Amino acid sequence: MKISFSRTLAAGAIRLLSIAAVALSVMATSATVQAATLTIGGKNFTEQLILSEMTAQYLRSKGYDVELKNGLGSVVMRQGMESNQLDVVWEYTGTSLIVYNKVTEKLDPQQTYERVKELDGKIGLVWLNPAALNNTYAFAMPGKMAREEGIETVSQLIEKFRANPDMQFAFDMEFVGRSDGLDPMEQLYDFHLERRNIKQMDPGLVYTALKNEQIDAGLVYTSDGRNKGFDLKVLADDKGFFPAYAATPVVRKEVLDANPKLADELNALSAKINDENMRDMNAKVDIDHRAVSRVASDFLKQEGLVQ
Template identity: 50%
Template sequence: MRLQRYLTHLGLASALLVGTAHASELTVGGKNYTEQLILSSMTSQYLDDLGYDIEKRDGMGSSVLRQAQENGQVDLYWEYTGTSLIVYNDIDETLSADATYERVKALDADKGIIWLEPSAANNTYALAMRDDTAEEMGIETLDDLSQAINEDKSLTFGLDTEFYSRKDGWRPLQQAYEFRVGRDDIVRMDTGLIYSALRDGNVDVGLVFSTDGRVPAFDFRVLEDSRDFFPAYSLTPVVREDVLETNPQLAEQLNTLSGLLDDQTMAALNARVDVERETIERVAESFLEKHDLI
């Protein structure tokens, strides 16, 4: 790894000799929850150590971040294939993980956005319950949940604002599973607060991310998506085409980072922040140090 890192540095130095000072200036974006904040910090530290001049702009909503990239205000960030498929490209087909990646790669290339190599991390949306509650009610799948709702079982839901209005979110999910929840039974809150609200019994069902470390730490049961409503959400670096043309070595550098990420790795990193209360910057830094990337 150290030899690879040396050669990567050498390649970057050569590229900069024939480029311009502006070629090394990159804006790294990120969304507004733990996993994305870790990734934006990790990517910024990694690229900074490689010699780029980095500006980090994280904490954004999905649509705002995507628009910022299309407008040239953000050069690169980590996106999820399913989000691009449904939210940005209005595709509602049920596709495999590989087909989802290939479709968004082709569609976004027409918009000047390049998808690099996907990681093995698939951070899909999910609904979860406290394990003891789910066991008591006999709920293991979203079909089971639908049946309970349609039998007038009293359940409250914790959802974030973005999921409530997404095209792969709450309303289409209710249609797919043939249930309806009244507004009085829905509590909208920040993503991070859902986990503590579910743990503490303030809601019965909560929106979670499958790679969030609080899911096992708080003993949640993730309900099986028995009708395959959610597409694959493969975590992938996306970069503006003109940025890659100016910095051709950047693709290999980001692909190196992508190759180190999977579900277990992201869950562990997320747990260090959300459960063990380490700082995002330190968690990102220690990961890079472990893999000899800084």
Template identity: 55%
Template sequence: MKRFIKPVMAMVLAAASTVAAADDVVVGGKNFTEQQLLASMTAQYLDGLGYDVDKRAGMGSAVLRQAQENGQIDLYWEYTGTSLINYNDITERLSPEETYSTVKELDGEKGLVWLEPSDANNTYALAMREDDAAERGIETISDLAAAVNDSDDLTFACNAEFYAREDGLRPLQQEYDFRFARPQIKRMDSGLVYPALRDGQVEVGLVFATDGRIQAFNFRVLEDDKGYFPAYALTPVVRQETLDANPELAAQMNQLSALLNDDTMAGLNAQVDVEKQTIEKVAESFLKENNLL
């Protein structure tokens, strides 16, 4: 009898272990406010749904993507334009819909599933102080290009990633036919660009379109009149194996994605960066307001 019970108990324990493993989800995030907010929001949301969540935020883009491809990260929020250009080497100019369908297909071949995109498009943008831009008569990036070509008194702040990436500064300057001289470029952490621009340490700064500090600091976002920057629709991306183990996860994440748009993300980001609330508290409050926690 004992010999019979032990194998049965072993099978029961193995089954229980399999169920538990299926509910393990590793949530990743990049190293800036919006991504840390989304990682916290996702982790709290899934934890409330009964998943065993391991949150690993604060990672660089390339490292995070590689970790997901290697199976170390199950789920994180990515931007369609980033995957299109940086991970799939597509430089052709596509519509937002084409961008999404392209990365969905190409990443699907790598075992990564793009769920429903949100209405938040956190594209890159160039910004100036409103009064300075008005005084110089700069409304578009073409206006900026003309001003840079006419003078060397405009300095530009951006992060090191934008300085080097394939959809970054060099091809932007080629598209608009201008060039900042090396001394005019100030590389710094993304979060430091905003106060540097606000305080007059630079005249132009690289910003993210959904950052709450744009409005709070009275910046003018320059019109991308040549349509250089691709769409960067914020979308949850999940490993296929993770979805296979958790069939309800796609619908659950799509429910969260449907709540996000430009204004919502800008407001959430401002609560952290301007009002100095904690990331965890802002994420928790948003989930509770929307009956997801």
């Protein structure tokens, strides 16, 4: 009986130790996958809505707790990063170079990236690997109008304007006042628009106005699917005014330090994005009227980034 009792005690102790070991293992595993809370910011146009939504879904699949704040203006989003209210955003190299860092020197795409990486790094904002996506600005005309008049370049558009000073141009709300916007472009191309020539509107409405030939020319994004879908003629920037705008994930340094895998995870995402598939996603939202969340989800699954 004594032997049996001892064996019982031993067996019970082993069971208790096993249970404790399992509990500790579960706790350790839970601690490993415990999600950091990340706040992702996005701007107020289709491409940014897609990129921010895509990033939120992707990082949630990696175990992070994510809060999404999109629909922001460029300056507001930048302020959010500098004040630690946002952790991860997709930013464009040209925007940081000219608007935030006030650099007016003409740089090639790689120089632009290296410069903003250096300058923003000084304030704790880390530029990761850029996507193969250059969403720069361009002037566009209704395709039929451009073909009839043989207009291929911005210089040719300006010549037409000089002969027809009542032409109407449409811009988004930011471009007219930006340091990389209308004023320096007027100086380079040697023209001037009066107030009566300018219509300021939401970027989406610029496309609608061009499609309906309600304006003569408007500011568009080169990666927007509506350029092709609405038969718009994107004019060559023959004097090289617009800088490179490579879309890149930007993260606060302290957030990267606290989440050692985050940089590699975001670089894996940016490696899958390019001009062609971004135009396709933009068109699905703007022309086919698909939900941003669905377009983002489909892309992540298609590229094998989520299950």
